[in-house]
Amino acid sequence: MTATLLEGKVFAAEIKKNVQEEVKKLKRSQGITPGLAVIIVGENAASKVYVANKHKACEELGIYSEVIRMPASVTKQELLAQIDILNNSTAIHGILLQLPLPDDLKHDETELLKAIHPDKDVDGFHPVNVGKLAIGEEHLVPCTPAGCIKILELANIEIAGKHAVIIGRSNIVGKPMANLLLSRHATVTICHSRTANLSSITSQADILIVAIGKAHFVTKDMVKPGAVVIDVGINRLADKKLVGDVNFDDIKEVAGAITPVPGGVGLLTIAMLLSNTVTAAQLQCNKDR
Numbered sequence: 001m002t003a004t005l006l007e008g009k010v011f012a013a014e015i016k017k018n019v020q021e022e023v024k025k026l027k028r029s030q031g032i033t034p035g036l037a038v039i040i041v042g043e044n045a046a047s048k049v050y051v052a053n054k055h056k057a058c059e060e061l062g063i064y065s066e067v068i069r070m071p072a073s074v075t076k077q078e079l080l081a082q083i084d085i086l087n088n089s090t091a092i093h094g095i096l097l098q099l100p101l102p103d104d105l106k107h108d109e110t111e112l113l114k115a116i117h118p119d120k121d122v123d124g125f126h127p128v129n130v131g132k133l134a135i136g137e138e139h140l141v142p143c144t145p146a147g148c149i150k151i152l153e154l155a156n157i158e159i160a161g162k163h164a165v166i167i168g169r170s171n172i173v174g175k176p177m178a179n180l181l182l183s184r185h186a187t188v189t190i191c192h193s194r195t196a197n198l199s200s201i202t203s204q205a206d207i208l209i210v211a212i213g214k215a216h217f218v219t220k221d222m223v224k225p226g227a228v229v230i231d232v233g234i235n236r237l238a239d240k241k242l243v244g245d246v247n248f249d250d251i252k253e254v255a256g257a258i259t260p261v262p263g264g265v266g267l268l269t270i271a272m273l274l275s276n277t278v279t280a281a282q283l284q285c286n287k288d289r
């Protein structure tokens with residue numbers, strides 16, 4: 001058996017086409033151009049690709065995009081002031097504070113994310129949006145897990161009744177992923193660094209979502225034959241090669257379907273960010289009336 005390749009660009013193109021339609025509608029009926037602001041603190045090699053890709057995608061779809069760079073020495077107060085300006089800007093409908101923050105600001109992360117107005121929170125990290133997702137009110141949903149769901153849905157992979165196993169319990173991927181799968185009636189198991197007998201659990205998964213940040217972590221013996229494997233990892237090896245958390249070559253004979261890295265979930269993350277930006281713009285112009 002050879003796994004079906006779940007190509008990110010195919011699904012991302014479909015989402016972007018819909019987003020583009022919505023952008024046109026907003027312009028035509030309301031005279032509004034959706035705007036996205038990204039705040040980047042300090043230098044981070046890994047995030048550079050992300051920022052460049054985001055910017056390019058915004059241009060493609062007619063979304064206004066602004067990148068605000070701040071030095072790693074910036075204070076919490078200065079960042080809060082910047083967020084406040086963006087919260088009050090009528091040209092900006094979505095605000096993204098790029099993570100991870102430099103070490104000196106790490107303990108302020110929650111406070112800074114809370115400062116972003118929930119209606120402009122295109123990352124879905126504000127406690128209000130986290131809470132909404134937890135009660136099944138999906139509005140601005142974190143982009144990466146939302147992208148994973150889109151892959152499953154657009155590939156016509158059944159979720160209801162399936163055993164979905166998530167490796168990773170982060171606020172950015174693991175936890176919101178669990179809520180999204182639960183709302184779609186999967187049986188959900190979350191595994192993490194303290195999980196005992198990890199492979200005995202992962203090998204029960206019909207759908208295996210891997211978000212741990214360790215290159216090539218998941219091997220053949222951890223995967224049930226025919227399982228759908230979604231690889232959220234983006235790891236840069238010493239030779240600059242980009243690889244996922246899944247050992248792709250090892251798995252491809254046993255899995256039923258698998259996302260590649262690069263060219264998988266990452267492209268959906270961007271597509272969902274654009275989608276959230278348009279959702280945020282629609283929400284805000286409806287509130288204005």
Ligand SMILES: Nc1nc(=O)c2c([nH]1)NC[C@@H]1CN(c3ccc(C(=O)N[C@@H](CCC(=O)O)C(=O)O)cc3)C=[N+]21
Nearest residue numbers: 047049050053097098099100123262263264266267269
């Ligand atoms: N507040 C916040 N929200 C985020 O969503 C967020 C963040 N901070 N910080 C950084 C991570 C990383 N991330 C990526 C998204 C897309 C690609 C992507 O487009 N990847 C492509 C291209 C990769 C390449 O060619 O290097 C691919 O996987 O094929 C990568 C990385 C979002 N993140």
